[in-house]
Amino acid sequence: MKTVLVNGMVFMPDGEFMQTNVVIADGKILSIGNDVPADAEFIDVSGKLVAPGFIDVHVHLREPGFTHKETIASGSMAAASGGFTQICAMPNTKPVIDNAAVLTDFYATVKRDAVVKVHGYAAITDSLTSEELVDFAALKAAGAFAFTNDGVGVQTADVMYRAMQQAASLDMAVVAHCEDNSLIYGGAVHQGEVSERLGVNGIPSICESVQIARDVLLAEAADCHYHVCHVSTKESVRVIRDAKRAGIRVSAEVTPHHLLLSEDEVVAADTHFKMNPPLRSRADQIALIEGLLDGTIDCIATDHAPHHRDEKVQPITKAPFGIIGLEHTFSLLYSELVGNGICSLEQLLDWLSYKPAALFGMSGGKLAPGQPADIAVIDLDATETIAEPFYSLSANSPFIGWETQGLVEQTFVDGKKVFDRKSGVGIEH
Structure with missing residues (x-):
């Protein structure tokens, strides 16, 4: 028919x-x-x-191990309701998706429960530490979409360099959550006016940008496709822009919440505004929009990160980082970016569909015969x-x-x- x-x-x-x-x-x-x-x-x-179905290269489905937050069934339904037809699930589950057996089990659940196409990432290192590398070849054979330790940064240059070399040999991407643990300082929000007003430790911008600066040079040496997760600072945008001008194979994503919000919106210790990386300054927000418009940042990804409401009612210093994002990404960005003349509808559709497909060699992303x-x-x-x-299953959104x-x-x-x-x-x- x-x-x-x-x-x-x-x-x-x-x-x-x-x-x-x-x-x-x-x-x-x-x-x-x-x-x-x-x-x-x-x-x-x-x-x-x-429109072409949207593609989100950064979601957390929480299964296996954290099904009180989200499941593959509920997360993929949230995606479908937001117009997403392909989503890429991060491996910081329990157990971590760091071996072929766990990834195979993950795909079995996807086949049974998912209503959209789900691609599974594999970890870069065992248990998301910065120590032993995973078996890259076996994980590729099991269907890994790319390799990432999202949720934590890879802390040593040697491990990241060897990971990039292995990924490059398999024509696979390394996708990086960039965060230097020595510069987190136990922070819950951006280090700035809001952290001072709330009296909590802040996370400085350099926590992110220094790892990106390290990694782009490693990517150049390894000739690896290096993709930066959830860029949040003006310094990061500058480093990525310079790296692209130098011909390094770097790409980047930005989240809807970092495009639409800044630390100025955090008027109280509301954990719906607690995400990692944190909401930065208005100057950072402007730099992200400029980076998206000039092509420094390639695509938009939600970093959909559901948490049970009991977890988010804890004090801001103890509540987990993350917000949901799949269901309202298009309407929020259409209203706030297209509606205010910041970008065109054509640009928005490209950032949500064609660009992520092109970056990672995925099918879809455009409407054409075949x-x-x-x-x-x-x-x-x-x-x-x-x-x-x-x-x-979760409702941790600052956009309610x-x-x-x-x-x-x-x-x-x-x-x-x-x-x-x-x-x-x-x-x-």
Whole structure:
């Protein structure tokens, strides 16, 4: 059976919008145009944006080991509701995904429970320490998307260099959470005005930027694709920009919360505003936006990091870092960035779909014949106030109460509808 999305505003690979039809067959886009088969199911999407399904290269699904926070089922449903059709799950689970057996078990759960495509990262080192390297070849064979110790920085240059050499030999990327442990100082927020006002230790910007500066030179020496997670400081943007100008294979992501918030929004010890890296200064926020606009930063990734509400009601010095992000990324960025003329809709769609696919050699990311039918249908005029309940098991978001515009109505993965807002629930896969 063929499916035809009729009369939508289709975002084409050339960056233009065309009012036309999308024909889906056997999980792929068969054609885009006004000629449609008669023997098809027709879905009227008149007046709606038809976009490539979004790709998030940085999420935490918490399974195995922390299913009170999130599961592969709930996290992938949250992704589908936000228009994401591919997500990449970090390995800081319990057990850590640092060997082929654990990764194989992870993919078995994905096959059973996920409603979107889920790619699993593997750790760089055993148990996320900065000591023994994992078996890179075995993990690649088991389906590792890339290698990362997200949640902690790799503390020694020797370990990172050897990791990059092994990854490069396998044509794999090293994806880095950049944080020098000797410069954390037990901080809970950015070191600045807010840390002083709250009377808590702060995390200085150099905690992040000095590791990036080290790593870009190691990446150059190893000829490795080095990707920087959740960039948060103006110094980091400068280092990455200089590295790109030098021809080093570095790419970077930025989160919606670092684009839309700064430490100025942290008016109290509210743990919904506690994330790692922390919200930085307004000057850092401006530098991140500028870096995204000029291509220094390549894509947007949510760093979706759910925590049980009992964990987040602890004092700010004890509560875990992290916020959820999958469900409202598009509407928040469309409202705040596109709506305020900071970027175009075309740029936003590229940062959420085409750019991450191109960076990591993934299928999808654009709508064209032969491509997977991974599609988000969006009502750009629809509005909502962000509020519970969420599809995620957790609700740790600083954006609760924000008014947004541009809501995902339907999400298709390989041509199968996995989310329909009008029904109020996900479609059983």
